[in-house]
Amino acid sequence: MAIPAAAAQWFLPFVLPICFYVAFTDLREMKIKNQAVVALAVVYVVIGLVVFPPWSGDWPSGMIGPFPVALPVYVWQLMHLFVVLLIGIILNAAGAVGAGDAKFSAAAAPFIWTADFRLLLAVLMATLLAAFAAHRIAKFTPLRRIAPDWKSWDAGKAFPMGLTLGGCLAIYLILGAFFGS
Structure with a gap:
């Protein structure tokens, strides 16, 4: 992994509670709160x-x-926030x-090393499949x-992506703490 292990170890204790909060509020309310997004950006x-x-x-x-x-x-890492925010605005x-998913992704972007993008996509896909399966199993x-x-139980086809996005960032930083450069 390209992320320095020391960096992941520094970020992890601050980012992990925010990831849990984002997953919980998105499950409960189908919203990613702005204060969580701001807190994540402030941590970086x-x-x-x-x-x-x-x-x-x-x-x-x-x-x-x-x-x-x-x-x-x-500064290079901080620039990821602005690039991902622009992409998120367009996708939104x-x-x-x-909108919450786009904002959270932007706030999470500085923590991700560009060289780890393929690994991040693999973690994101695995997290998405696991979160979707767990949510649907619990729902039914x-x-x-x-x-x-x-609210996520009765959201129809909508899915609380905060569960996936928060889990993905947490897993990435945990992996980085153990296997980072």
């Missing part, structure tokens, strides 16, 4: 400064459009994803009585 902004101080270390170079640019790792306008069995008032 604050803890990221400790993990990747911009004033120390090498500044890797990359391209922004046709222009070569050298920026600190902290097209009706492909919910007596397990539903544990939380009878959750």
Whole structure:
């Protein structure tokens, strides 16, 4: 994995509760709360400064459009937020994803290393299948009585993607903590 193990270990204790909260509120209310999205972004902004101080270390170079640019790792990772937010806005306008899903994905983007994108997609697909199966099993069995008032039970074809997105970010960081570079 490209994510540094130390970075994943720093982020994990702060991000994990937010991921659980996002999964829970999306199951209960079919909404990803803005305060969770803001909290996730703030975790990267604050803890990221400790993990990747911009004033120390090498500044890797990359391209922004046709222009070569050298920026600190902290800034490169933070730029993921804006790129994913733009993509999420477009997908939301097209009706492909919910607004909360787009915002959460954008806030989660700085934690993801570009080189880990294939692994992330595999984790996302596995998490989506597991979350969908678990949700449907609980929905159509007596397990539903544990939380009878959750809106996700009666949402028709809609699915609480916060369960998947929160789980995916948590699993990615856990994997990064153990197998990161």
